[in-house]
Amino acid sequence: MKALQLKNIGELHRKDMPVPEPADGEILLRVTRCAVCRTDAKMWKQGQRDLRLPRILGHEICAVSPESGERFAVWPGTSCGHCVFCKKGAENLCREMKILGFHLDGGFAEYVCAPRKSLIPVPDELPGELICLAEPLACTLNALEQCGLQKNQRVLIFGAGPLGLMTGMSVRYFGGFPCIREINPARVEQTAQFRKQMDTALHEGEEDADIVINAAPSSDIFTQGIPLLRPGGFFCLFSGFTDDKMIPAALLNQIHYRQLSVCGAYGCTKKQMETALHILRAYQKDASLLIEKQISLGEVQEILPQILKGQVMKCIIKN
Amino acid sequence: MKALQLKNIGELHRKDMPVPEPADGEILLRVTRCAVCRTDAKMWKQGQRDLRLPRILGHEICAVSPESGERFAVWPGTSCGHCVFCKKGAENLCREMKILGFHLDGGFAEYVCAPRKSLIPVPDELPGELICLAEPLACTLNALEQCGLQKNQRVLIFGAGPLGLMTGMSVRYFGGFPCIREINPARVEQTAQFRKQMDTALHEGEEDADIVINAAPSSDIFTQGIPLLRPGGFFCLFSGFTDDKMIPAALLNQIHYRQLSVCGAYGCTKKQMETALHILRAYQKDASLLIEKQISLGEVQEILPQILKGQVMKCIIKN
Numbered sequence: 001m002k003a004l005q006l007k008n009i010g011e012l013h014r015k016d017m018p019v020p021e022p023a024d025g026e027i028l029l030r031v032t033r034c035a036v037c038r039t040d041a042k043m044w045k046q047g048q049r050d051l052r053l054p055r056i057l058g059h060e061i062c063a064v065s066p067e068s069g070e071r072f073a074v075w076p077g078t079s080c081g082h083c084v085f086c087k088k089g090a091e092n093l094c095r096e097m098k099i100l101g102f103h104l105d106g107g108f109a110e111y112v113c114a115p116r117k118s119l120i121p122v123p124d125e126l127p128g129e130l131i132c133l134a135e136p137l138a139c140t141l142n143a144l145e146q147c148g149l150q151k152n153q154r155v156l157i158f159g160a161g162p163l164g165l166m167t168g169m170s171v172r173y174f175g176g177f178p179c180i181r182e183i184n185p186a187r188v189e190q191t192a193q194f195r196k197q198m199d200t201a202l203h204e205g206e207e208d209a210d211i212v213i214n215a216a217p218s219s220d221i222f223t224q225g226i227p228l229l230r231p232g233g234f235f236c237l238f239s240g241f242t243d244d245k246m247i248p249a250a251l252l253n254q255i256h257y258r259q260l261s262v263c264g265a266y267g268c269t270k271k272q273m274e275t276a277l278h279i280l281r282a283y284q285k286d287a288s289l290l291i292e293k294q295i296s297l298g299e300v301q302e303i304l305p306q307i308l309k310g311q312v313m314k315c316i317i318k319n
Numbered sequence: 320m321k322a323l324q325l326k327n328i329g330e331l332h333r334k335d336m337p338v339p340e341p342a343d344g345e346i347l348l349r350v351t352r353c354a355v356c357r358t359d360a361k362m363w364k365q366g367q368r369d370l371r372l373p374r375i376l377g378h379e380i381c382a383v384s385p386e387s388g389e390r391f392a393v394w395p396g397t398s399c400g401h402c403v404f405c406k407k408g409a410e411n412l413c414r415e416m417k418i419l420g421f422h423l424d425g426g427f428a429e430y431v432c433a434p435r436k437s438l439i440p441v442p443d444e445l446p447g448e449l450i451c452l453a454e455p456l457a458c459t460l461n462a463l464e465q466c467g468l469q470k471n472q473r474v475l476i477f478g479a480g481p482l483g484l485m486t487g488m489s490v491r492y493f494g495g496f497p498c499i500r501e502i503n504p505a506r507v508e509q510t511a512q513f514r515k516q517m518d519t520a521l522h523e524g525e526e527d528a529d530i531v532i533n534a535a536p537s538s539d540i541f542t543q544g545i546p547l548l549r550p551g552g553f554f555c556l557f558s559g560f561t562d563d564k565m566i567p568a569a570l571l572n573q574i575h576y577r578q579l580s581v582c583g584a585y586g587c588t589k590k591q592m593e594t595a596l597h598i599l600r601a602y603q604k605d606a607s608l609l610i611e612k613q614i615s616l617g618e619v620q621e622i623l624p625q626i627l628k629g630q631v632m633k634c635i636i637k638n
Contacts, residue, residue, distance in 0.1 A: 250560070261581065
């Protein structure tokens with residue numbers, strides 16, 4: 001099969017590889033669409049905590065069973081199923097977690113093997129490129145869940161990239177008020193239609209937010225965002241920071257004095273992906289605006305630097 | 320009346336002052352005991368966010384109504400009573416909060432004025448010096464509440480000062496397992512009896528903690544404590560940091576990747592003080608070990624540097 005393998009940091013190879021053999025409990029799937037995530041670009045550029053090389057990347061997968069013809073969204077995790085985290089429905093914290101496209105080969109290929117229990121059947125009316133968005137959208141749900149989002153709360157999102165906009169979508173779905181801060185004028189322009197349709201404020205009423213979320217990797221967002229929270233508010237570390245700046249300890253005193261919470265969010269649960277599919281169905285037209293283009297496996301390499309620079313919205317590999 | 324007034328940073332004066340006049344809703348109380356808090360020492364040395372000068376310090380107060388002879392623990396806060404925080408029982412976050420000994424004159428005096436609704440009647444069998452501990456103990460309850468402490472959870476406490484030990488007491492009361500880390504050998508020795516009675520581990524099984532709490536003001540605790548948390552664990556910023564060190568942004572990525580929460584805790588609610596009084600009754604003998612000595616108003620000045628250096632346990636002013 002055709003596949004795109006990250007051999008070493010910076011070395012992405014288009015290869016012919018054998019079709020993988022499913023292990024016990026797994027199923028072989030034909031990948032119909034796989035979205036390219038900023039994390040894929042980050043892995044290629046500088047690596048990532050959970051990346052094991054060499055690796056076929058890709059964790060935002062829509063795939064079909066060659067046997068039954070059934071179409072699935074694939075929860076990319078494989079968790080142990082019996083630890084304290086798995087039992088309480090926080091399986092993304094499982095210490096034995098293996099993720100497709102990180103620890104295991106993922107969806108930048110014609111075929112992928114996935115655990116049967118990770119498959120989520122999808123409605124016929126949702127096109128494959130939108131099904132790919134279920135995973136990143138679920139990650140925004142996980143982030144908002146960590147912050148205990150409630151109806152009518154004001155959520156300030158730093159970054160109008162695909163993840164920032166999807167966070168806005170999730171906030172709307174749960175009856176909150178999203179506001180986006182974006183410093184790139186091109187991106188502000190590019191996302192105008194989406195923000196209008198989703199009634200998302202831009203740089204308005206940013207102060208006294210109930211929740212601040214970083215959907216961009218600069219640690220300056222932490223320094224800027226903490227003072228914008230109301231007492232008792234939540235800052236969600238949704239994106240990891242890719243810089244190595246220093247944070248003054250004095251900033252942490254604001255967390256102390258105003259009883260703020262800073263909570264991390266990483267990945268998503270299968271249940272959150274199921275909810276994400278409901279949201280995608282509800283906001284199908286809006287979600288379509290997030291997709292910039294559909295590309296071939298061969299075009300991924302040239303897209304990665306553009307993703308890192310925030311020059312493109314969501315790109316979907318079409319097999 | 321005799322009083323101890325902080326006129327400016329570093330300038331504590333013993334003065335004769337007029338007995339204060341209670342405003343509407345307030346009552347004049349005779350202070351029988353007032354504990355000296357590390358925050359009092361910090362105010363004297365370097366100030367504090369909520370300090371308004373000149374000020375009679377002292378917020379850990381046991382007082383008697385000269386009219387009825389009834390004895391009270393005094394919740395030192397005065398909140399608006401109608402904002403969103405007051406309504407949901409988080410009145411310590413009220414933006415109009417005024418605190419005795421911070422914004423208003425406190426208990427380092429013969430008399431104090433306090434709102435009638437801030438008074439908590441206390442059981443006869445509890446001596447006044449222990450009643451003074453209700454406020455700091457309530458602050459540890461507030462901290463543990465922010466972290467969602469559950470039965471059987473392991474709580475790593477940095478610092479075996481009075482606040483650290485009281486945190487251990489609260490953890491025990493709620494069925495958790497406290498472990499204390501203390502770098503000062505003198506303090507380790509000094510607190511041996513208390514730790515034995517409360518069955519508090521010392522430097523044992525510190526890893527994989529459910530909760531880490533800083534009961535000491537060095538920001539190094541943040542850097543050391545975050546890696547010791549299990550996935551999904553809570554770091555409580557209980558003490559503010561008095562240094563101005565820098566925290567690497569990379570440390571915050573641990574919060575992201577492992578879905579940790581960093582939550583602030585500041586002050587306490589009246590309800591938490593009521594619970595604290597129950598705990599003090601349950602652990603009366605143990606709590607007595609926290610008290611180093613009872614002193615006069617005139618001895619406070621010389622005690623403050625010792626408190627900052629961690630050389631003394633709880634000192635109580637006896638009128």
